[in-house]
Amino acid sequence: MIPPGRQHLRELPDRHCLAAGTPLCAGCGGLAALQAVCDLLGEKTVIVNAAGCLTLLAAYPSTPFRGSWLYTAMASAPAGAQGVRDGLDILLDKGAIGTEENLEVLVLAGDGSSGGMGLSATSAAIDRGLDFLYLCYDNEGYGNTGQQASAATPRGARTATSRGPQGHPGAKKDLFAIWAAHRPRYVATVTAAEPLDLARKIETARNLSGPRLLLALAPCPTGWGYEPAEGVAIGRLAVQTGLWPLKEYVDGRVQHSKIPQPRLPVRDYFASQGRFAHLLRPENEQLLAALQDETDRYWQEVEEHA
């Protein structure tokens, strides 16, 4: 069952685990989600990282983390989590370490790794029932190399490798559904712009064991084309327009944690970012209508199944 969450922002932790002054871009939506996760998981965490923007958080000789960190490679962070988890379990079984020395294992990876070359290692870790938490910061492109299109890039978005008049021709890969198809312990979509929903899902995940995913929409000022100060508003718009449904998979069922009422037109979200500016041009009227239809159909199905 999903426990009730906190009702007010003032109930969120006021002591922050992650040190300030990282080398990341101002307004990074991935960092904002990670901050919330670190605050609620606490110091007894080892982060197993895959290549991506957030890899630069731990750059010798500094780290913003109070817990531990292991950078692996782009394709195999879940396998690194397997090794650390198994190593700790072996030491616990032997009595070589006490439970107070145990750590929560957190995979930290972007959408490029999570939906691409890391997917095989992820799928295998889930079917082995690995006890780990996975935070995917989804900035909908290969952000660290200048926002080329990834498997998570939404249809129509302009990226460094989809500059045509209609933007990216592919559809966004549904990582939530891919995870849920494995029947793991927990999967949730989140975004830092909805901090109470995020906090509740982090705590839900923390209190479960087995494979658990937090899939965070991570607005990216440099890749998406907006001013850093607008990040929270853009995250909210993604939820309010219904483009980023907040939901969770638990005990075999998918539930939406927030149904946008009223649901704003997708155009409002597209108008907020440079990567979608071309969608508002008259020649893309049909594409814009198709994207609105797609979103409408999604929510219609949600209502029908409610």
Added chain:
Amino acid sequence: MTRTLLTGNGAAAWGARLARIDYLPAFPITPQTEIIETLDGWIEQQELVCRLVTLESEHSMLTAAGAAAVTGVRVFTATSSQGLLYATEMLYTVAGWRAPLVLVNVSRGLSSPITLEPDHNDVLAVRDCGFLQLHCATCQEVLDSVLIAFRLAEHPQVRLPVLVNLDGFALSFTREPVEIPDQSTADRFLPPFRAGSLRFRAGEPLSAGVAVLDGSTYSYFRYQAHLASLQGLAAYEKIAAEFAALCGRHYEPLECHRCEDAEIVFVMIGSFATKAREAVDRLREAGERVGLLRPRLLRPLPVAHLRRALAGKLGVAVIDQNLAPGRGGVLLTELAAALHGSPDAPPVLAGYVGGLGGREISSEEFFEMHREVRQAVTRGENPPPRLLFTGEELRAVRKLQQVARADRLGQGGEQR
């Protein structure tokens, strides 16, 4: 101590068992699979307390292996050929983590064409990844090398992963008499793993594998791994001496067979060197002053030992069971660089490529190489590099080509 018949794979598994490994990340690949199956059998019979996890690829297997080793447990794993190459990114990475695990590679030729038979292109492709490399010629040596490899990997002045190599089929599936040390002897030789300060524990935050953003810092840490590898030579000699004192078997960095008064020396690694050994004995019977030098330790390369062992020799025949297209043999290049500038280096250094994809090397071919090197010594010039390949083989391949062509025509293809 028990004396029994073991395959090379069985011997590798026994080495791991005697090392009391904690963790075995696994992935099946021919001809290695018997190693993990043997260990799995012991785990299921509760003869070995170890956690086996089958990963979905060798890349993940090496990631898990390295991650567990830096968490502070003793890790063993094994692979072959394509698997080793698939894991290559992580071989470099876990060496950089200074993860002291032991990896057995059962050598097999690389694709393409795809094959199951042995040669050394797989293990030499990862020559520079930071793993130390031990090369075995017998099943006994495989078992003993796994124990030695753990001591070496965990040595505080080394702390690098170690690769133990044996040849697919020729050793992996060949039964030889092997002495299995008692567990108490193995325990005396190899104490429990002490992780030191490199380990993950709550309350002791540690960052491993972190990014560096400038060339100086990068150079510093990369060179540290190089220096640690170089320290591995002295550490190896000390560890091998301790092993000899306990078990009576001596494993010098170089195996020298009848080299002392030899004029001509064969240089080879791996189990095919036993063929050279036999040829040397027969040439000796015929009165030829000839010897065999088999580097056991390839990383770090025992340069001073090589120079010493070959000082004053008239000619050397390097037999490379690998092929570097566009260059020739890898060992020839390594040896030439090691001997360069040595005042009494042999004047003739001849390169042969042979034994690719498990191709046999016959005694007659060793005699012929010996004859050719002698001639070169007399003439005072190096012979050109050669592939060990007979006219009869070429005719056999031509026949296969005819069959392939006939099949294609039979299926309605047109003659060109």
